[in-house]
Amino acid sequence: MTPLEASSSLRRAIEEPDIHPQIHHRPAASSVSHLRPDVAYHAQSAPRKVRKSGSVGSDGADASAASAVRKKRARDRGRSGSRRRKGTWKKLLWVKQDYPDNHTDEETFLDHLQRNPRLQPYEFWPLVADSTVIVQHVCSVVVFACCFAGIITGRVSPVAVVSWGSIGTVLGWVLWDFWVGQEEAANAAEEGPAELGDDAGTMSSSSSVSAVGAQSKEVQGLAPPSLHSANSSAPQANTGHATGAATFANYAYYPPYGGQASSFSPRNQQRLATAKSAILIYDSIWAISVWLMCINVFFFDYGGGVGAKLVFGLRILNTKANRYFRFPASLSTNAALMASTVLASRLPSTTHVFSLTLFSIEVFGLFPVFRRHLRHISWRGHLALTIFLVTGAGGGVGVTISGGGWRAAIAGVVLGGLLTGLTMGVCSWWLIGLQKYKNEIHGPWDPARPVIRRHWD
Amino acid sequence: MPYNIAMISDFFFPQPGGVESHIYQLSTKLIDRGHKVIVISHAYEGRTGVRYLTNGLKVYHVPFFVIYRETTFPTVFSFFPVFRNIIIRENIEIVHGHASLSSLCHEAILHARTMGLRTVFTDHSLFGFADAASILTNKLLKFTLSDVDHVICVSHTCKENTVLRASLDPLMVSVIPNAVVAENFRPLSHTSHALDPAAGESRPPPPQPQHLGPHGTITIVVISRLFYNKGTDLLIAAIPRILATHPHVRFIIAGSGPKAIDLEQMLERRSHVLQDRVELLGPVRHEEVRDVMVRGHIYLHPSLTEAFGTVIVEAASCGLYIVCTRVGGIPEVLPPHMTTFAAPEEDDIVRATGEAIGKIRGNRVRTERFHEQVRVMYSWTDVARRTERVYDGISGVLSEEEFYGVESGADTPGARASVSGDDEADANWSATRGRAGVQSFALIDRLKRYYGCGIWAGKLFCLCVVVDYLLWVFLELWAPRAGIDVARDWPKKxxxxxxxxxxxxxxxxxxxxxxxxxxxxxxxxxxxx
The missing domain is CATH 1.20.5 (Single alpha-helices involved in coiled-coils or other helix-helix interfaces)
Structure with missing residues (x-):
């Protein structure tokens, strides 16, 4: 076979999809799976220069140039590859070919390779807008910390804090209930005529409800043990500070020590407990709570929507990354509640502890639900809430550090606002700058992502 | 010339599986070709020490700490003393490792190069580049394969994958597919010949095509482990729809795994429609696979990733028409008249299966000829012959020009596998890699090859290689070669x-x-x- 024939037969091979299924051309379907070779073929991000000649759809001058290149290459191969090289090489295993096993075909080798196929270049402003979610959460943590500082220094009454918090929570709940009601009504109106859609629709709305319900349930479930643990840690703290500030003086509830069989005398045991609490609690309580708050901030489910994730009733099963690196949202909430419990052990009375715990449940358990929904409903409201929180956090930090005064609060607001804006901008810019290092390689070797139309339950 | 070959992998009998039978079949066929082959694996429960399998295939089960799914703990050096002892005792010249998840094989290749032996590695699986586990595995693979003489992959897709993962020169990677023992996978009409040993050679009379009326029941067989990456989710979603559209169709599903529960739940939920039309067999032994396959007309293979897909070859050999997803190496494996391809989407699988049912009903496929065709396409004898060529190439029996098929120099086709693929890289390859049997064992040349693996990894790898070399020198002094008995070979036929x-x-x-x-x-x- 002459080189010319070889190239033309290759051309034919490419154009006959039934004979050579792996080089198969079809217009890309709407639901694109990146494993489909035709997609790879039409992709603009083809990695190698040679690919130019591979695009079959090209016509006119381009095609002739391509065929010229191919002819030349075929001639080269014909010269070097001597007598036994005949026929075109095919990327098939069932054919006995005249090529050695380690033959590497220039035309087809790695032609399904894709680099960064799903890369969506970030844009600055949308990125900044998205970062408000993080800012909101960090600010609410800061506000909580400031409230605690105010309570423990005696500057703010715990009852006032929890009252304001509860008023806000009730208001938020009313709003949220209103929104959910509206959405359900809208869903019902939409699904009235279409009988078929009932699966996905109710699933989305009910799952939003159930998700929220689960969260509040979880919070309720958490509350008693956390209170309880505050109680049980109280005696230890008490023994630890028998000589120091009177903590939990009005607590008459001591777990009996004598119940356990032990070689230590009760007095020594008490001393041991004192030492333990001194080491474990007094010194490290701040560290523990800081760590827990960090866990809260880092593992918070920022991307979590309101449960309206099922958009077109078309589900792509969870990808590998999702399966391996997904932390439960409860980790964050639990860490925050534990932090508040630990902090509450520093407080002097039941009222204080109760208020702080209730406040922490409101801030870490319920407030995120409201924030998510607000963002879903109205962008302006979300922005307003962000500004409000940044202001609150900035002012709170100013007051806490300086020890009071309006001037400090205003300075804190200004500084906090500036710092937040700057951080948001710099981080977004940085992230955009890091994008150029992204090099994802995809190809037919990747596990396919199954597309399943409808969940079968 | 006959070679003394050691096959090394974590995966070997008594554990069943694709890699295990690949090693066994290849070894026996190589023995038939006059080579001496031993297998080194780790000790399995109830199987330790040295064993002989049929035809004098000697298996060493080395005691080793197993961490996960029969993979040994990756200690870089601890295998060396035992390994050296076995290699000297058996007078091994070529070390052939299998499976990229086997740390025993990686260690063996490293030590073999230190000892100055030729090494070959066979990759049986595909890996992505995205998740953390793959990145780690790929780095280790790059370490081992920086200094290997030749690599064998089971499909062209697998070759592309391996070349990218380990940054290899494509010319030192051969594609040698798996094979099937066609005699074990005969269609039902061949059963009588199976009993007659002479029948294997004489051509059987052309079997009668089977006719299915429009209401004859078509059976679809699925035999796979029920895992996520075997596409069980797709199967679960597709079965009710296929059964709803085609009334005279039934399923036989064999296999077990974590997704079995999902499958059973789906059947229970629709029990009134599906129960008597879907038969779940549970796990079946490899010997029984054929007996299950011949009960069906169509084999459905909804896998999400597959390097080769031996099971579809087995099914085709049993005379089943294949419906499979177009993933991994599967499109290369069987000719188009035996298969219908589908995208890994529920809708497309339903469509392709419907198409296949239509073809079977219309008698448009000659499934009764599949067995003969597959028997010609894939045989272990052929695999052994091609593997032998690789051994010839790396030990210098074949000339460089003959083995790599190109004059060295600027005209090298497969530009370097790295994605950048720039031209200067080509020159570097030949500098560190003397081609065809002249790959240098000198420590400094080996270090050069390892150094390029990464900024930190390169230095770490060099350190490992140096330590390995020192360990070897120490072992040579401590347990000199003269003190190691040489084992007697199994008498050849x-x-x-x-x-x-x-x-x-x-x-x-x-x-x-x-x-x-x-x-x-x-x-x-x-x-x-």
């Missing part, structure tokens, strides 16, 4: 000597031996149970 004389005679005798061997294999497996 006289027939084998004759077989090697002529090319034409070789094929026939090889085929005859194959029948006997397969029998032996079967008996052995029975004994194990």
């Amino acid at each position: 006289v027939k084998v000597e004759k077989e090697r004389e002529g090319e034409g005679a070789r094929r026939n005798v090889g085929g005859g031996v194959a029948v006997g061997r397969k029998r032996g294999g079967r008996h052995r497996e029975k004994d194990r149970e």
